[in-house]
Amino acid sequence: MKGWLFTLPWTLGFCAFFAYPLAQSALYGFSNIRLTAAGRKISPVGWDNYAYIFQRDIYFMERLRDFFVNTLFSLPVLLVFSLMIAMMINQKIKCKGLFRALFFLPVVVVSGPVLNMIISEGAASIPIIEQYGIYGLIENFVPSMIAAPLTYLFSQLVMILWYSGVPILIFLAGLQKIDRSLYEAALIDGASAWVAFWKITLPAMRGMIVINAVYCIVFLASSEINEVIALIRSAMLDPNIGYGIASAMAWVYSLSVALAIGLAWFLLGRAPKERATHAVILLQRRGLDAIRR
Amino acid sequence: MPSAVKTYFNHKLLGKFLKLLLYVMLIALGFVYLYPLLHIIVTSVKSLPDLLDPSVNWIPTQLSLDNYKQAFEVMHVAATWLDTVLVSLLPAIAQTAACALAGYGFARYAFPGRKILLALVLLTFIIPAYVLMAPTYAMYSDYKILGTLQAAIFPALAGQGVKSAIFILIFMQFFSQTPISLDEAARVDGAGEARIFFRIGLPMAVPAMVVTFLFSFVWYWNETYFTAMYLGSHGSSGGISTMLLELEHFEQSYKGYLQSLSGWGAGFAGDSVANEAIKMAATVIAMLPLLGLYLVLQRQFVESIDRVGITGE
Numbered sequence: 001m002k003g004w005l006f007t008l009p010w011t012l013g014f015c016a017f018f019a020y021p022l023a024q025s026a027l028y029g030f031s032n033i034r035l036t037a038a039g040r041k042i043s044p045v046g047w048d049n050y051a052y053i054f055q056r057d058i059y060f061m062e063r064l065r066d067f068f069v070n071t072l073f074s075l076p077v078l079l080v081f082s083l084m085i086a087m088m089i090n091q092k093i094k095c096k097g098l099f100r101a102l103f104f105l106p107v108v109v110v111s112g113p114v115l116n117m118i119i120s121e122g123a124a125s126i127p128i129i130e131q132y133g134i135y136g137l138i139e140n141f142v143p144s145m146i147a148a149p150l151t152y153l154f155s156q157l158v159m160i161l162w163y164s165g166v167p168i169l170i171f172l173a174g175l176q177k178i179d180r181s182l183y184e185a186a187l188i189d190g191a192s193a194w195v196a197f198w199k200i201t202l203p204a205m206r207g208m209i210v211i212n213a214v215y216c217i218v219f220l221a222s223s224e225i226n227e228v229i230a231l232i233r234s235a236m237l238d239p240n241i242g243y244g245i246a247s248a249m250a251w252v253y254s255l256s257v258a259l260a261i262g263l264a265w266f267l268l269g270r271a272p273k274e275r276a277t278h279a280v281i282l283l284q285r286r287g288l289d290a291i292r293r
Numbered sequence: 294m295p296s297a298v299k300t301y302f303n304h305k306l307l308g309k310f311l312k313l314l315l316y317v318m319l320i321a322l323g324f325v326y327l328y329p330l331l332h333i334i335v336t337s338v339k340s341l342p343d344l345l346d347p348s349v350n351w352i353p354t355q356l357s358l359d360n361y362k363q364a365f366e367v368m369h370v371a372a373t374w375l376d377t378v379l380v381s382l383l384p385a386i387a388q389t390a391a392c393a394l395a396g397y398g399f400a401r402y403a404f405p406g407r408k409i410l411l412a413l414v415l416l417t418f419i420i421p422a423y424v425l426m427a428p429t430y431a432m433y434s435d436y437k438i439l440g441t442l443q444a445a446i447f448p449a450l451a452g453q454g455v456k457s458a459i460f461i462l463i464f465m466q467f468f469s470q471t472p473i474s475l476d477e478a479a480r481v482d483g484a485g486e487a488r489i490f491f492r493i494g495l496p497m498a499v500p501a502m503v504v505t506f507l508f509s510f511v512w513y514w515n516e517t518y519f520t521a522m523y524l525g526s527h528g529s530s531g532g533i534s535t536m537l538l539e540l541e542h543f544e545q546s547y548k549g550y551l552q553s554l555s556g557w558g559a560g561f562a563g564d565s566v567a568n569e570a571i572k573m574a575a576t577v578i579a580m581l582p583l584l585g586l587y588l589v590l591q592r593q594f595v596e597s598i599d600r601v602g603i604t605g606e
Contacts, residue, residue: 002402002404002486003398003399003401003403003407004398004404004406005398006395006397006398006399006401006402006486007394007395007398009391009395009450009451009452010391010394010395010398010410010414010451010452010461011410013391013448013450013452014413014417014451014452016451016453017425017429017447017448017451018420018425020428020432021425021428021432022420022425022428024427024428024432025424025425025428028427028428040431085322088315088318088319093319097592097595099319099323100595101587101591101594101595102323102326102327103323103326104594104595105326105587106326107511107594108511108586108587109330109515109580109584109587110515111515111516111517111537112515112517112518112537112541113517113538113540113541113543113576113579114537114540114576114580116541117333117540117573117575117576118332118333118576120572121329121332121333121569121572121573123328123329123332123333157325158325158326158328158329159329161325161326162326162329169595169597170598172598173598173599176599218418218419218421222422224517224518229518232423232426233518233522236426236427243431246426246427247427250421250423250424250426250427251424253421253423254420254424257421258419258420261419
């Protein structure tokens with residue numbers, strides 16, 4: 001009962017600032033809302049708002065698709081880079097703290113207006129990419145369906161990497177938890193560093209990969225330079241479209257993001273033989289000890 | 294040379310080479326990360342001739358602080374800095390207090406409905422805030438807190454601020470790792486639950502509080518979407534502007550600034566655009582306090598994730 005008291009403020013806040021607006025938003029999604037001098041006039045319209053989004057609106061579905069395709073391409077790059085950088089920092093190197101601080105710096109300064117300034121300055125990508133004509137290469141040799149997201153990936157490379165600050169730290173914390181003796185045992189058994197990575201590091205990082213994937217999807221989806229959100233917001237303030245359709249759009253967007261998170265969870269979260277690998281290595285180590293004795 | 298010594302020597306050489314490669318890669322990647330920031334800072338001190346001269350790339354021929362002076366005035370920094378600090382500081386404090394309370398409750402007590410409430414906390418993280426945008430806007434306008442600081446403080450105080458779910462989980466994780474025996478000792482001595490929370494729980498949770506406060510501060514500072522919507526000016530009401538909001542509509546403000554300089558008669562001034570150097574100077578001004586904060590408290594930020602044991606088993 002005392003626990004109730006401690007969480008009571010949060011519970012009240014949840015009802016007032018989350019549950020109530022959420023219910024309203026669901027209601028708005030099925031209504032037509034007109035702002036008049038006397039206040040808001042709400043009239044139910046059934047599924048009309050959703051029909052409008054799927055059948056008549058030209059921009060929304062297109063931007064929604066672009067967002068997911070771009071995320072599909074950026075997410076692996078983000079995860080691979082974060083893990084790579086985390087592994088490099090985790091080595092015995094000088095100035096470890098400095099490098100760690102450097103890769104985390106973007107997290108502190110990243111914000112919508114700053115990102116927009118950087119992109120409008122053309123500083124969102126490294127000039128080398130343009131100098132070597134990578135875009136031309138992509139457009140010439142890659143099917144057009146993949147070319148657009150690839151071009152996006154390269155033109156926004158630095159910005160995408162800027163989201164990796166927190167994932168790097170999470171990976172780093174996970175790497176430091178791996179038992180060193182596992183690597184030693186693998187080394188004695190003649191495993192190369194390459195094999196040790198696939199058999200020890202990666203399985204141990206599985207949980208972290210899932211956490212980071214979910215984190216990155218949530219952050220990319222709510223980023224301030226996200227085009228879908230910009231569209232929803234302008235729809236909301238546009239008197240010809242209004243709250244009703246904007247709410248419906250927000251619901252379609254959130255549900256698809258939730259679906260993407262679920263998918264990432266399902267695909268990355270399954271643990272094939274994770275335990276088995278560890279067990280085999282442990283057993284081998286015991287066996288070796290026994291032989292030596 | 295005996296072959297064993299030779300292999301050993303080769304190994305050592307290979308190790309050295311690999312280490313060198315590691316440093317090269319780290320420095321190269323670090324440069325890629327810093328590239329936009331370096332670009333902004335260098336451009337912000339370029340004078341007009343330097344901007345137009347393609348041979349001037351990284352090192353300006355002269356330091357031009359005039360850009361900063363102009364950007365400072367266009368962004369009304371003298372007037373907005375206090376609001377910017379308040380908009381970040383007060384909700385951050387409120388959020389820290391609210392999340393500590395909720396996290397403590399979840400970690401230290403078993404009560405009916407705890408699991409359900411925790412699931413709801415996660416729900417607030419997954420359901421994006423823009424779903425709630427329209428109704429929240431309408432609600433704030435009904436309560437007449439639109440365009441005031443309260444619109445940011447009230448939700449934070451109720452544990453519904455920017456990304457508060459993360460912070461509640463951080464506090465929960467933290468409190469569940471600290472020993473409960475102290476609580477029990479105090480309880481035996483007759484201390485009430487509130488007293489235990491304030492005298493034992495909170496003092497132990499300083500690291501989690503630091504993390505929550507710093508990240509809340511930074512995230513509230515960088516938040517422009519909802520700040521513009523809930524706190525910004527709407528028609529007649531005053532509204533609050535932050536430095537980042539000023540940065541967002543910098544071009545517009547710049548035109549107004551030029552017009553005010555040349556008097557209302559000079560209509561053609563409305564077409565001129567702020568040059569890159571001034572825009573970058575404005576960007577630096579908006580980021581500078583955060584960069585300073587990070588420089589001083591860098592350790593607190595970076596060690597946050599280890600400190601609160603988010604990856605704990």
